[in-house]
Amino acid sequence: MDFHDLPFVCFCPLRVSIKTIQKKGDFYMFQDFLTWLNDFMYTYILIFLLVGCGLYYSIRTRFVQVRKIKDVLSILKEKANSDGSDTKQVSSFQALMISTASRVGTGNIAGIATAIAAGGPGAVFWMWLMAVIGGSSAFAESTLAQIYKVKDGADFRGGPSYYIERALHSRKLGILFSIALIACFSYGFNGLQSYNISSALPYYIANYNDTIWPAVIGLILAVLTGLVIFGGVHRIGFITSVIVPIMATCYILLGLFVTLTNITQLPGVFALIFSEALNPKAIAGGFAGSAVVIGIKRGLFSNEAGMGSAPNAAASALVSHPAKQGLVQTLSVFIDTLVICSTTAMMLLISQVPGESGVLDGIPYVQEAVKSSIGEVGIHFITLAIFFFAFSSLVGNYYYAESNIRFIKDNKIVLNVFRCTCLIAIFLGAQADFSTVWNLADILMGFMAIINIFAILALSNIVIRTLKNYETQKKAGKDPVFKASDIGLDNTDCWK
Template sequence: MLEFLNDLLWGKVLIALLITVGVGFTVASRFVQFRYFGRMFRILSASQAFQRDQHGHLSSFQALLLSIAGRVGGGNIAGVAVAITLGGPGAVFWMWVVGLMGMATSFLECTLAQTYKQSEADGTYRGGPAYYIARGLGSKWRWMAAVYSLLLLVTFGFGFTTLQSYAVATSVGDAFGVPVLYTGIALAAIVAAIIFGGVKRIARVSEVLVPIMAAGYLIITAIVLVMNIERIPDAITLIVKSAFGLEPMIGGGIGAAILMGVKRGLFSNEAGLGSAPNVAAVAYVPHPANQGVVQAFSVFIDTIIICSSTAFIILLSGIYDPSNMADVGGVALTQSALADHVGDWGRSFVSIALLLFGFSTILYNYYLGENSVDFLSTANRPLAHAFRIAVIGLVCWGATTDLGTVFGFADVTMGLLALVNLIALIGLFKPGLRILKDFDRQIAEGNEQPIFEARKFKDMNIDLKAWDLEPEDVERLRARNEAAGTLQSQT
């Protein structure tokens, strides 16, 4: 049954919906992910990266790091290796396609998450697909919002948390000989110390952890690329030709390349799943589309940069042999490939990278589950504490358990999660474009930082309290309106 559902969802339904939403919004938005590509990098400028929100909210940069902490995980190391093993080098090309389309999808879903976010009593925000379904599509669709929340809880809060713990523990065990039980206990203890501090503590940990793990992985990739610089054009040619069946049969042919590229690409960058919007909504930004731009960039970082790094490490190595891939795959393939480039310490490096990637993803998965629990039973503290204890137990248990069935089940629930969210995004195309047009208009008028005037969008059923502007933005808006009024009277 799991195999049948997987084939149906990933082989037919989701490919059609991903293309519909990704290509459809790309065209309707006039290629927003490319028009604002340069703007994405501004969030990494020194003034932005070290800026702290003066009023207690998470900053846009913190939300970016939190989403990268979730997107960048085992899928970037083990998932890419699996895709190449089963789908051939061509799967990497389709990962790129999914990533570029996914940038537009992520822009739409994260902009909607910001637009329909909800204010909390402690001054924080909550948001995500459950909230934009319930508010954007209307109360009659609240059942669909509840279904989404339940799927998110099962998939990320429980399933993927367990899988990440398993991946981390087995990798550490293979590289350093540490028993998986000890790794599981240590991991559970550290996770417990962080998650009881709430989303702000998770964000502070991500601020430190994400740049270190991403920079380390990119540095080792750069070393590999320099060592094999003359072979890079051949690797790219192999990827492109294999994607269209122009090479001898590798993996499962062109069909397997597309399927594995789409499946592993979505698993890695999560664009269309609706997971990232849950953390995109927690930040204060002066305009919803601003966070859409930032989150589109996180898809680029995950798929086009990090996944490609793993792909080139594998394809440029002497280990990769498409005619004999039966004995090596997943993390072991990436470890063996890096060891072939830099020596045996490469195996340990991959294990450490997977440890950091997996740990950050567990924290991210926890927050997604917590957000679901809060939507299903608002402000239920005993239930929230019970969920935290369950997550800690799953981290410890997952490290010691063979999770083959869990992998299959998680693939199905992830597919259903994407199905619900993509249907919702199609229904919310017009509101998403309306917010983007407001952003475009202000940019065209010369306003470098657009400001969202929520009362002009009351008909969209947004939470006006969640859009109380911070004092500096109120002042900028007042000055802007006064200048516009003066110009109008002169005209």
């Protein structure tokens, strides 16, 4: 018997049951429903909310995400324990890395490949545009998370659920957001991250999907993630602050090498991106298949600006002013989309390997593109990169979900049961179907974004007053220190 077909008792019944379900008509009806709901949400609701919110905050803050870049670099140098205490705290840099760990995932590789395969090169332009505009939304949500964070022993926690409850006086809506985030990150995104790394392996294993290996990969990922998430927030901060810069740097260096060795193709690549930005590849399928919608959808999945996820990491940082962490989180959006996503886009378009939705997309598309530029070693590099991107995202995703579990019910038994369900989702994701995991992730993050955008728009005056307070102190030559009473607030825990 071939080892690939070895019937491990603990995996085979699960694999057989999945195969059986997928043959039934009900499964395909469910798939059709997910596709319809996905298209409806982004075409008629989210495209207007995401763009509208980003433009609104960009105008009201005078494009704070661009004009305060110099401040961001100085804030990142600040230490969490600048007061000389021995208590371990999460610094601005570690909070940035935790949020970047979740933003920078396989979406930066597989997501871009899927976007170009489905929406054409023009989708890249819309991702760039959403990153620039969305940076202001990221500033707003992360500033609010800092204002309304709460003390949790030696740590801080917070996020949309907390500022919805405190500032909008609605615990029910806060719980609804928490449920949406937990479902999205613990089950939607983690399943997708696990699937993406699994999808990189068919190159190495013949008939991969019909073997036991997807289950084995799912188990390995679940075990490795379990070792981290049972270690606490400081271990998460340490691992992501080490892994994220290394993996991002190596990936960017590869992209630079491919780009510079094919630099004569760059004018044609940029011309293609801009010319097709308003010329939908899938126009016959309607606006839902256009470069505009696909670019915005994949941009949201990649950088998460306005979605309400990064504020959970932003709240954990110890800073002297909420606006500082708001500014830092704008940099995470730019790192994710303008740097890492662009790296993938350039490698794909320079290769001239034709991507096609449902035929050659996702990880296999990236592998083939890099192989055409640097040979077979490129496939191995992408596989390794996918593992590190996926693992860092699994860790970052869990941190966001844990904060929201504690918002609903701060109980150790509940938390440990939840951790186990996260690991099950990771295990199953490696064996899932392409359309199911992507549609489910898109829909769940869409629900999150709808709730969060309405909240940050309703609280815009608090964000603007906080920014003005920060800028006034900076103009006076001070290191800004925030007091809630200075802007008329009396409902915060940490800024009295």
